[in-house]
Every structure is written in C-alpha cells, then in structure tokens.
Amino acid sequence: MEQRLSLVTLGVHDLARARAFYEQGLGWRRGNTEDEVAFYQLPGLVLALWDRAELAADAGVPEGPGGFGGIALAYNTRSRDEVVEVLARARDAGGTVTKPATDTEWGGFSGYFTDPEGQLWEVAFNPFWSVDETGHTALGAADQD
Amino acid sequence: MEQRLSLVTLGVHDLARARAFYEQGLGWRRGNTEDEVAFYQLPGLVLALWDRAELAADAGVPEGPGGFGGIALAYNTRSRDEVVEVLARARDAGGTVTKPATDTEWGGFSGYFTDPEGQLWEVAFNPFWSVDETGHTALGAADQD
Numbered sequence: 001m002e003q004r005l006s007l008v009t010l011g012v013h014d015l016a017r018a019r020a021f022y023e024q025g026l027g028w029r030r031g032n033t034e035d036e037v038a039f040y041q042l043p044g045l046v047l048a049l050w051d052r053a054e055l056a057a058d059a060g061v062p063e064g065p066g067g068f069g070g071i072a073l074a075y076n077t078r079s080r081d082e083v084v085e086v087l088a089r090a091r092d093a094g095g096t097v098t099k100p101a102t103d104t105e106w107g108g109f110s111g112y113f114t115d116p117e118g119q120l121w122e123v124a125f126n127p128f129w130s131v132d133e134t135g136h137t138a139l140g141a142a143d144q145d
Numbered sequence: 146m147e148q149r150l151s152l153v154t155l156g157v158h159d160l161a162r163a164r165a166f167y168e169q170g171l172g173w174r175r176g177n178t179e180d181e182v183a184f185y186q187l188p189g190l191v192l193a194l195w196d197r198a199e200l201a202a203d204a205g206v207p208e209g210p211g212g213f214g215g216i217a218l219a220y221n222t223r224s225r226d227e228v229v230e231v232l233a234r235a236r237d238a239g240g241t242v243t244k245p246a247t248d249t250e251w252g253g254f255s256g257y258f259t260d261p262e263g264q265l266w267e268v269a270f271n272p273f274w275s276v277d278e279t280g281h282t283a284l285g286a287a288d289q290d
Contacts, residue, residue: 001171001231004187006274006282007219007267008153026146031284042149044189044281046274052215059257059265060244061213068206069214070197070264074152086146099205112204119215120204122152129151129191136189137151139176 005045008073011052012117017094018049021116025093043135052117066118074122076131080109086123087111095121150190153218156197157262162239163194166261170238188280197262211263219267221276225254231268232256240266 012018019038022028031041038049056063077083083101090113091097098120101111110124130142157163164183167173176186183194201208222228228246235258236242243265246256255269275287 001173001220001234002280003173003185004220004280004282005153005190005192005218006221006269006276007217008150009217009219009267011213011215011217028146028148039284040148041284042189044187045150046282046284047150055215055217056213058244059217059267061257061259061265064212064214065210066215067209068156068201069209069216070156070200070211070262071214071216072152072154072156072200072204073150074154075146075149076151089146099203112206114206117215120206122154122204124151131151135147135149137149137191139184139186139191 007046007048009048009050009055010115010117010119011055012049013052014116015049015051017116021093021095022049025095026089068120072112072120072122074124076129076137077123077125078131080125083109083111083123083125087113090115090121090123152191152193154193154195154200155260155262155264156200157194158197159261160194160196162261166238166240167194170240171234213265217257217265217267219269221274221282222268222270223276225270228254228256228268228270232258235260235266235268 028040030038032039040047087097094116095113097113099112104110108124108126112122114120130138173185175183177184185192232242239261240258242258244257249255253271257267259265275283
C-alpha cells in the first residue's frame with residue numbers, strides 16, 4: 001500500500017448546511033454537479049461531503065452517537081496573522097472556534113474550529129513545515145535558496 | 146481560505162500499535178524521529194498519529210466515547226485487483242475488513258477496513274477518477290493522450 005491518501009469524506013447530517021459553510025462561507029468551489037454528494041478538488045486529493053448515515057451503511061459500521069471521532073484535519077497557513085483571519089472567517093461562516101489562536105509549545109501558532117457538523121479543523125502556522133505555491137504541505141522548512 | 150488540506154491527525158489510544166499497523170503492516174515510513182508523535186509524508190499533505198486525549202485537549206473538545214466519527218479516509222487503487230490486495234494486507238496487519246470488495250452502484254469496486262484504532266478507510270477502484278504516478282488523486286479520468 002503506497003503512502004498516500006485519495007479522499008477524505010465527511011459524513012454530514014445536513015448537506016445543504018455543510019455545503020453552505022464550505023462554499024459560501026469559506027469560498028471553496030465544488031468539482032461536481034450531482035445533488036447527493038459534493039466533491040472538492042484539493043491539491044493532491046479530494047474532500048467529499050456525503051450523508052452520514054449512507055456513509056456508515058456503505059462502510060458496514062454502526063453510525064454511532066457522534067461527537068469527537070478522533071480525527072482532526074488541519075490547514076497550515078503561510079503566516080501567523082493568517083491563523084487569526086481563517087478562524088474568524090470560519091466563525092463568521094457558522095463554525096465554532098473551540099480554541100482561539102495561541103502560541104504552541106512546539107513553536108507554532110494555532111487554533112481550532114469545528115464546522116457545522118462538528119468536524120474538527122486546526123488552523124496552524126508552522127514555521128518548521130512548508131506550504132508551497134500549489135498548496136502542498138511538506139515536513140521540513142522551505143528551501144532558502 | 147484556500148481549498149486545501151495540510152494534515153490529517155488520527156488520535157490514537159495506543160501509538161505503538163498504530164505505528165506498527167501503518168509501518169510494519171502497510172509498509173509506510175515515518176518522516177520524523179520524535180517519540181510522542183508519528184508523521185507520514187503523503188503526496189501533498191501529512192498524516193499524523195498522536196495521542197487521542199492530547200489531541201482532544203489541544204483542540205478544546207471533549208474526548209467522547211469513540212465509535213464512528215463521521216469521517217472515512219480513502220485510498221484509490223490503480224486497478225480492480227489491487228482493492229482486494231490492499232484489503233487483505235490491511236487485515237493481515239491487524240485491521241478489520243468491515244465491507245469486502247464489492248461492485249458499487251456508481252460503477253466502481255470498493256471495500257472498507259478499520260485500522261486498530263477503529264479509523265475507517267475505504268479502498269476503491271474508481272475508473273472515473275485518476276491517480277497519477279506521484280500519487281495525486283484527481284476528479285475526472287486520466288487524459289487518454
């Protein structure tokens with residue numbers, strides 16, 4: 001199994017609300033036209049929004065009570081100020097800031113929000129990792145030359 | 146907020162067991178040396194394994210009871226046969242196949258497994274999307290020229 005990831009599917013209770021958050025709220029554009037699912041092309045992979053009960057049934061797992069599922073997605077910014085800006089935008093779009101931007105013990109600056117479905121995103125400035133112009137994130141700081 | 150994803154963190158109860166699954170079991174190689182966290186460089190983003198309670202505390206959310214968290218990660222294969230092979234490898238590595246490989250109503254072929262922490266992965270052959278030689282997945286079939 002190669003070391004890669006193709007798709008992250010967020011199972012949602014309310015697809016219209018979730019789409020409004022990512023599209024009107026955060027400014028993302030979806031890459032498909034079907035009504036029952038939304039696909040967003042990200043650099044290197046796809047993010048999907050799909051009905052939560054259908055996802056659980058498709059996977060053969062019980063749907064469960066919700067709450068923290070043990071996963072956080074993260075968006076690394078290109079500057080410290082951008083962390084504050086992205087958290088504010090997520091809040092204005094209907095998300096909930098669960099942790100305001102704070103200096104971290106590992107030397108970065110980060111906060112967290114949940115989307116309207118409760119899925120957790122960290123927003124972080126990490127000076128030890130790089131985000132290139134195409135949006136790819138890599139371990140290790142950018143080359144200085 | 147640009148349309149991108151930097152990091153997926155899986156919060157784990159047992160880091161050694163989770164590392165053994167991804168490293169010895171699936172053959173992934175980690176990109177850091179710290180004991181308390183494991184980072185895997187994927188094409189375009191990073192996957193991390195970190196203590197689940199610490200992740201919840203860091204994010205300011207209650208840890209919760211576990212179970213299905215409403216997210217599925219997916220690995221798209223380059224062939225139909227590879228779906229069966231990857232599911233078998235995940236099972237041999239200590240994962241649980243929650244749905245064997247099956248023809249899907251959307252015209253693909255897929256199954257699901259959970260890793261030892263219960264995180265859900267779909268393994269899918271999707272002839273309508275492409276996986277390039279660097280491991281990037283894109284909406285739409287590969288160019289034919």
